[in-house]
Amino acid sequence: MNKDRNFLLDNIKKWVWMILMFIILLLALIGFAATTIPSYKVVLVLIVLAFFLIVYIGYISVYLRYRQMEKLLQLYTEGYFVDDFFEQDIKISKTVSKVLELLSDRLDKSALLNVSKKQAQYLALQNQINPHFLYNTLEGIRSEALCAGMDGVASMTEALATFFRYTISNVDHLVTLEDELSNIENYYIIQQFRFGDKLSLSIEYDDDGDDLSILNLKLPKLILQPIVENSIYHGIERKIGKGNLRIHIDYTADRLIIRISDDGMGIEKEALDKLNNKLLTNSLDDMESKKEKKGGIAIINVNNRIKLIFGEKYGIYIYSTQNVGTDVEITLPIIKE
Template sequence: MHSELEDTRAEIGALQSQINPHFLYNTLDAIRGQALIDHSPTIADMTEALSILFRYSISRTGNIVTIQKELYCIEKYMMIQQFRFPGKFEYRKNIDDRLLSCLIPRLTLQPLVENAIYHGLETRIEGGCISISLEQSGEYIVVRISDNGVGMEENRLNDLNHQLQKNSLTAPSSHSPKGSGIALSNVNRRIRLNFGEPYGLILSSSPGLGTDVEIILPKTYSREDS
């Protein structure tokens, strides 16, 4: 009897998790439609971007996607952030298009870009910059997320890189910026779970000049493009 009750609760939970996303999708679509009717293209664009991000973040189609899909997600994310903080920062790309069909864990870039905005550029009033580059380095692929924000001290940088190398990065200590390290840990662990120990994150930073996060990945192409 207890087992049947637990199965019923699990089924109800699964059904609820299906209902809520569809309600939000439909609501966002309705808002976008009304915005277009009211000749408010900016609101329509923001609503569409949010809907795309939401669909992408909860998709169950697989935890490995192409870099092209990740970058498309970032385009929508940056559109929203630049709308929220007009004139505060710009977004730049330097992409080797030949590598766009290579594989990366879903939602690798967005947490790191968000980290850069809130911990690197948070104190800037204007003149901030987030840049993403994609290139091949020997047998690896390197995605680099850079900001021109506050940077970090050498001791903190060395500590983070050491913990990332050991794959043991945990929540930040009381003397570190609130929330820093959590996104790094999450992304680093997922990369290594999917691709193995040689891959993951490497940080470089200078106080007052900014931070670079390098994502080291294998050169693995999507089967659809091979």
């Protein structure tokens, strides 16, 4: 607001000075003309001067700005980025500069959100096979397993098919918390086939049955599964003995708080501080980095999506102690169905 007010005051001052200079010049001409030229000629001269002044002001305020915008649009169609405009030999007004800065910010956020969505799907699928073919194949395996009396294989295959079907649908949509938790339960069944009794999962929430049902609250799709996967592969898998996963859900008047905890190996303090610093902001460079570990990308991806959709005050923060475990806290706005 202060910038807008200062910009407006600067423009007003500029136009006031121009008008004052014109009035002073006009009075000087009138004084000179009144002593040497007949009155009707004075009026004619003033009319001509006023006409040329109006044309000049119109040229400065309209045509030059139009040419400026035309040149910028030409550069944009030639493939220049918005940030490149400021490096060109073009005089850009404060108004146009402000518009370009806003446009650049919007384009950066749009690009980052698109990268986040693509990586969310990629990290969940991990390959480029036809998802419908995969789903139909899994259903066929499940049927064969049931006929052969292999109930364990049938259950795991059903969970895998349901998990893939959920993953391949539109990631843009908000889903209910109940949908996300169901996806986690299917993912857990799949992981049990590998880890067996070494892995346990508990989901805790307090649903009082009032007007706000916690299971009907909305959140972005594929928010929880990458965090749970990260907890298993970077925390529990390296642990000797049984590992426990716990998802605790709570809410306040305006926030949904989901805490995913594991009693795995934990994170070193230096690495934890570095990761939390990255989570404070969203960055396209971090999203496109090939050097970042898969677990880091998954968490940064989820965090970026949350911040881009809901704002900087929401997102992820991590608490961890080596050889004790890790808590990943996700903060979201309350969105009712």
